[in-house]
Amino acid sequence: MLHKIFPVLVTATVVGVVLPAFSQVDASPSPIIVAQSRRTLEIYRDAFLSYNNRDYQQANALVNQVIIEDDRFGPAYYLRGLLRNRDGRQEAAIEDFTNAIALIPDNANQARQAYPSATYDVLKQVRDESYYNRGLAYYELGNVQQAINDLVQYTRRLPDSSEGFYRLGFFQVQHNQSTAGLENLRRATELNPNHFSAVAQYGISRSVLLGDYAAGIETAAKVLTLEEPDNAEDYWNLGQAYQTLGNLRQAEQAYTQAINLAEASGNFNYVRPYIGRAVVRYLLQDISGSAVDIDAIGERNRLNDLWPVVAFSDIAYDFGNVPYARDLFANGFSQFPNNAILHLSRGILNLQLEAIDAAKADFDRAISLDQGFVSAYYWRSFVQPDPQSAISDLNRALTINPNYVDALVQRAGWLSELGDNERSRADYERAGRLLDAASANEGAAAIVEAYREEVLGYLWRNEGNYENAKTNFNSARQRYTQMGNQVAVKRMTLASLETELLYEAGFTSFPQQGVLRRPGGRALAEANGTLVCQNYATSGQQPNNRLCEARTYTGRRNETVTFRVISNDFDTYLYVLAPDGRVLEENDDIDLSQNNLNSEVTIRLPQDGQYTLIISTYDATGEGRFSLGTRQE
Numbered sequence: 001m002l003h004k005i006f007p008v009l010v011t012a013t014v015v016g017v018v019l020p021a022f023s024q025v026d027a028s029p030s031p032i033i034v035a036q037s038r039r040t041l042e043i044y045r046d047a048f049l050s051y052n053n054r055d056y057q058q059a060n061a062l063v064n065q066v067i068i069e070d071d072r073f074g075p076a077y078y079l080r081g082l083l084r085n086r087d088g089r090q091e092a093a094i095e096d097f098t099n100a101i102a103l104i105p106d107n108a109n110q111a112r113q114a115y116p117s118a119t120y121d122v123l124k125q126v127r128d129e130s131y132y133n134r135g136l137a138y139y140e141l142g143n144v145q146q147a148i149n150d151l152v153q154y155t156r157r158l159p160d161s162s163e164g165f166y167r168l169g170f171f172q173v174q175h176n177q178s179t180a181g182l183e184n185l186r187r188a189t190e191l192n193p194n195h196f197s198a199v200a201q202y203g204i205s206r207s208v209l210l211g212d213y214a215a216g217i218e219t220a221a222k223v224l225t226l227e228e229p230d231n232a233e234d235y236w237n238l239g240q241a242y243q244t245l246g247n248l249r250q251a252e253q254a255y256t257q258a259i260n261l262a263e264a265s266g267n268f269n270y271v272r273p274y275i276g277r278a279v280v281r282y283l284l285q286d287i288s289g290s291a292v293d294i295d296a297i298g299e300r301n302r303l304n305d306l307w308p309v310v311a312f313s314d315i316a317y318d319f320g321n322v323p324y325a326r327d328l329f330a331n332g333f334s335q336f337p338n339n340a341i342l343h344l345s346r347g348i349l350n351l352q353l354e355a356i357d358a359a360k361a362d363f364d365r366a367i368s369l370d371q372g373f374v375s376a377y378y379w380r381s382f383v384q385p386d387p388q389s390a391i392s393d394l395n396r397a398l399t400i401n402p403n404y405v406d407a408l409v410q411r412a413g414w415l416s417e418l419g420d421n422e423r424s425r426a427d428y429e430r431a432g433r434l435l436d437a438a439s440a441n442e443g444a445a446a447i448v449e450a451y452r453e454e455v456l457g458y459l460w461r462n463e464g465n466y467e468n469a470k471t472n473f474n475s476a477r478q479r480y481t482q483m484g485n486q487v488a489v490k491r492m493t494l495a496s497l498e499t500e501l502l503y504e505a506g507f508t509s510f511p512q513q514g515v516l517r518r519p520g521g522r523a524l525a526e527a528n529g530t531l532v533c534q535n536y537a538t539s540g541q542q543p544n545n546r547l548c549e550a551r552t553y554t555g556r557r558n559e560t561v562t563f564r565v566i567s568n569d570f571d572t573y574l575y576v577l578a579p580d581g582r583v584l585e586e587n588d589d590i591d592l593s594q595n596n597l598n599s600e601v602t603i604r605l606p607q608d609g610q611y612t613l614i615i616s617t618y619d620a621t622g623e624g625r626f627s628l629g630t631r632q633e
Contacts, residue, residue, distance in 0.1 A: 056087075085140075090141045131150045166198040173205045175339070196226050200237035220245050413459070450483070476488075514626055573588050577613075
């Protein structure tokens with residue numbers, strides 16, 4: 001968010017920092033540079049007033065004239081840097097801010113000699129603000145480390161600036177410096193407890209990086225008690241607060257207000273509220289509205305930025321468009337080659353795709369880049385080869401953040417499996433107390449209770465109490481329905497269906513899940529005498545052909561195994577292929593007379609090897625989520 005100038009007599013405040021409108025005083029030549037002429041000062045004053053009146057075209061013409069007449073006049077470079085930054089010309093803005101820093105001496109006596117018509121305090125503030133705004137320009141270009149360097153310099157010069165510590169912390173938490181970033185965000189809230197964006201980002205960052213769900217809820221509730229925001233960035237943070245509390249419609253309104261304010265001020269490149277609104281609309285299943293926002297980000301050439309990649313790769317996976325998700329990550333890594341958040345997000349995608357080795361490599365890399373990134377330890381626990389290794393990762397996460405509810409629940413499950421029921425129960429009880437504390441925050445009860453019901457459902461299911469599990473999943477589904485979160489509603493519907501049709505029927509504890517959707521899905525095709533799932537572009541199939549996805553099973557000769565595919569979205573069809581590609585068995589419906597349109601094959605395997613399971617739709621209209629369960633007979 002660029003600084004904005006407001007008139008204050010002969011000076012102008014730039015979000016609390018003064019930009020000089022120099023008085024017209026003739027001065028003797030300076031030993032450093034020649035003093036500014038009366039004409040130069042008059043033109044500069046007019047440029048300053050034009051900027052202040054939002055006549056940016058006139059301001060740009062005048063400030064260029066100042067620099068032509070006196071190319072050593074540092075404040076003019078600062079003003080032109082603001083104009084260029086505002087117009088999206090960050091590289092040129094960086095050059096101007098660098099010139100301003102070089103041309104305004106840091107030494108008070110030298111500054112007074114160079115600019116006898118201005119006070120040193122004013123000159124110092126212009127120089128300081130050049131570091132700040134150059135940092136913003138570097139950030140917009142994706143050079144986050146240089147942005148951090150400038151904000152470090154800025155906060156050293158202005159140690160009481162809550163805005164400076166907010167920006168510094170915000171940049172650091174995105175660039176492998178979670179511990180320092182969280183501390184600087186905390187410092188910003190300490191300096192100004194009513195700094196809207198700092199308060200919001202401190203809680204959100206604790207939730208994302210440390211898994212501190214309760215802190216995220218508490219902060220979101222606190223944000224709603226602050227004075228109503230008056231700028232685009234604060235409205236973006238308000239949207240995040242509403243989203244954290246599950247108030248999706250209000251979040252959508254806040255993001256829309258952020259977009260309107262940004263564009264009214266001429267800042268058409270501020271894409272963060274578009275990201276937030278696209279995600280919220282997706283959760284509300286307003287797919288066309290979400291697509292409009294994603295297109296708006298693409299039109300601004302910002303889809304390769306960190307947060308669009310993280311947010312939209314998840315949406316792409318949910319729509320079965322894995323190639324697009326992978327393209328997003330490839331483009332994101334080209335801009336941020338060593339970013340812990342990107343590695344974590346791609347690791348989660350690989351985990352969903354059952355690419356365990358690739359997922360672990362990403363989680364390992366995220367941890368090596370940022371050892372304070374607690375969420376990476378949590379997610380790595382899912383791909384560890386044994387319970388002890390998983391518990392070790394969860395212990396590490398809980399050492400850094402003892403309030404990590406998900407990690408407590410996950411560790412409790414592993415401890416229960418190992419027979420350590422006392423410690424398992426202690427973890428469950430602590431997680432419950434943390435959720436109780438979170439739900440006590442005003443406006444938080446609905447989302448916390450929905451989350452609690454969902455967690456309880458998984459716990460009961462792990463313990464084999466399937467009736468209780470279904471009760472909790474259905475309760476969570478009702479609560480998410482009231483909030484309008486249709487994605488969570490579908491998740492709970494599938495969880496309940498899995499419990500009934502897979503777990504209760506004795507299938508493996510962790511069903512494989514997948515998505516069949518257009519565009520980006522795969523088509524059922526024949527190649528070399530066998531069935532395959534191929535991209536439409538390479539299979540010669542048309543988009544109206546049956547969607548499919550292939551999974552593998554490593555079996556032994558004479559082993560009897562049952563495969564079952566279930567879906568609440570479409571009529572399933574299952575093929576089982578031998579290691580040589582022959583179709584051994586296929587099934588459409590388990591029991592058409594009972595309207596059970598799921599698919600099941602029980603087969604005695606003829607040989608050792610890797611068998612292929614092709615999950616498909618019955619016809620060309622089907623698409624949606626499915627689960628695949630396996631049971632050895």
